[in-house]
Amino acid sequence: MAKWFDGLDKLVKIILLIPIWGxxxxxxxxxxxxxxxxxxxxTLVMGxxxxxxxxxxxxxxIDIVTVATENKIKxxxx
Structure with a gap:
């Protein structure tokens, strides 16, 4: 799933990370x-x-901000 998520468009990533379901x-x-x-x-513990x-x-x-600025969860x- 991590590679699938990384391959998505920035806007789609941001929509998936909206705090309601993000x-x-x-x-x-x-x-x-x-x-x-x-x-x-x-990483596992935080997950x-x-x-x-x-x-x-x-x-x-926090992930929305990092995706918006760097296009990746970091x-x-x-």
């Missing part, structure tokens, strides 16, 4: 990034925490 995509993106790379366990709506809501807003995602 916390799901923020969490799943981090979990699948960890599964693909297995580099940083912090699991993003499934919690309050934490995920905050991270989906915060705690390696």
């Amino acid at each position: 916390w799901i995509f923020a969490g799943l993106y981090r979990i699948f990034t960890y599964v693909d790379n297995k580099k940083n366990p912090v 699991i925490l993003c499934i919690i709506p309050i934490v995920g809501f905050i991270f989906s807003i 915060i705690l995602c390696e």
Whole structure:
């Protein structure tokens, strides 16, 4: 899923990260990034925490900003 999400247009990424449902995509993106790379366990922990709506809501807003500026989710995602 991480590669699928990275291949999307910037506008589509931003729509998927809207905080109403974006916390799901923020969490799943981090979990699948960890599964693909297995580099940083912090990515997995943050992916699991993003499934919690309050934490995920905050991270989906942060992810919208990073996608809008750099076209990629970068915060705690390696």
